[in-house]
Amino acid sequence: MKPKYRRILLKLSGEALAGDKKTGLDYDVITAFGKSIKKCVDAGVQVGIVVGGGNFWRGRSSGAMDRTRADHIGMLATAMNALAVADALENCGMEVRVQTAISMPQVAEPYIRNKAMRHFEKGRVVIFGCGTGNPFFSTDTAASLRAAEIEADIFFKGTMVDGVYDKDPHKYPDAVKFDTLSFADILSKNLAVMDSTAAAMCKDNNIPILVFDLARPDNIFDACMGKNIGTLVK
Numbered sequence: 633m634k635p636k637y638r639r640i641l642l643k644l645s646g647e648a649l650a651g652d653k654k655t656g657l658d659y660d661v662i663t664a665f666g667k668s669i670k671k672c673v674d675a676g677v678q679v680g681i682v683v684g685g686g687n688f689w690r691g692r693s694s695g696a697m698d699r700t701r702a703d704h705i706g707m708l709a710t711a712m713n714a715l716a717v718a719d720a721l722e723n724c725g726m727e728v729r730v731q732t733a734i735s736m737p738q739v740a741e742p743y744i745r746n747k748a749m750r751h752f753e754k755g756r757v758v759i760f761g762c763g764t765g766n767p768f769f770s771t772d773t774a775a776s777l778r779a780a781e782i783e784a785d786i787f788f789k790g791t792m793v794d795g796v797y798d799k800d801p802h803k804y805p806d807a808v809k810f811d812t813l814s815f816a817d818i819l820s821k822n823l824a825v826m827d828s829t830a831a832a833m834c835k836d837n838n839i840p841i842l843v844f845d846l847a848r849p850d851n852i853f854d855a856c857m858g859k860n861i862g863t864l865v866k
Contacts, residue, residue, distance in 0.1 A: 636858030639678040639752060641779035642669070642788045645774065646686035648846045649713055655687055657716050665717075666724035669757065671853040673726055678752040680782050681759045682775035683717060685709030687783040707734055710771060714761035717760070727756040732765040733765030733774070745781050752782070766785035772830040785833055787841045788855055789826065794845035795863035796825050813865045825865065840866040 642855060644665065651658030672679055688709035689702075711732055718728045729751050730740040740761065741747065748758045765775040770791070779787045790821035793801055794809070798821075801807040810817075818825055825831065834841055844851045844862030851861055 633675075633857055635672070635675045635677045635856045637677060637785040637856055639680070639782065639784050640786055640788055640856060641680045641682065641775055641782065641784040642671070642724060642790065642852065643775040644684065644717065644790055644846070645771075645792075646684040646709065646713060647792060648790055649683070649716070650687035657687065657713070659716070659720065661691075661849075662717055662720040663724065665846070665852065666720045666726070668849045668852040669721060670724045670726055671850075672856045673755065673757065675853075675856065678755075678857050679757045680748070680752070680778060680784065681714075681717065681757065682763075682771055682778055683710050683713040683761060684771040685713060686705050688712060700767040703763075703769075707762040707765070711736065711739065711761040714759045715739075718759055719732065721757055721759075727754070728759060729756050730759045730761060733760070733762040749780060758782075770827050770830065772826040773833065775838075776826075776830040776833040776839065779839050780833060784839060787839050788852065789841055789843045790846035790852070791843055792845070792847065794847075794861075796823055796843050796865070797827060798823070800824075810863050813863060815865060818865055831865075834865075840864060 651661035685706045689706045715729045718730050722726045731743040732740045733743045735742050751758045760778050763771050797807040797808045818831045818858050842864050
């Protein structure tokens with residue numbers, strides 16, 4: 633079976649990497665993601681990954697710290713996650729490179745777009761850490777930026793729910809799930825999919841977003857193959 637997409641950008645939230653622990657890293661969960669990603673790579677899909685950092689740090693929510701410093705700590709949290717995901721993916725049999733938007737040459741490559749493209753051509757998975765390298769920008773915005781830069785066919789946003797709802801399905805049993813949405817819906821209805829900067833960047837660059845549940849890791853592979861899961865924003 634031929635995959636639907638040639639190159640994808642997958643966003644893995646920090647919470648997803650923590651599994652049921654809610655904080656830190658659950659290596660078994662990350663390995664399960666790795667096995668699904670390996671099937672994508674074996675099918676010929678080029679995979680870029682942006683990782684969040686919420687399993688280690690949510691400094692901005694406290695309001696007690698300078699926002700710029702809090703965001704810098706968050707970027708370092710994503711670097712730790714990027715290394716952990718790289719290790720799990722390598723153990724699943726993939727070639728992986730970590731690139732960070734903050735220079736740390738002893739740990740990872742600096743983010744260089746042309747170098748990332750070369751890695752894709754060689755069949756390597758590229759993990760992008762440290763967000764955009766700037767405070768005040770979320771890792772969702774970093775993911776939309778990298779998706780545009782690497783010319784991804786689609787932005788996969790793995791979450792803890794099976795798509796986009798009109799309200800929080802964990803709180804409201806009558807919440808209604810959307811199969812498809814437009815970017816105008818996301819921006820006008822204030823749906824909690826991602827921040828408006830990230831949504832606007834995908835809209836401006838004609839990059840569709842597929843929001844799906846990571847509780848079933850094989851959803852990553854199924855999404856690559858074009859199966860009808862989650863919510864498609866286009």
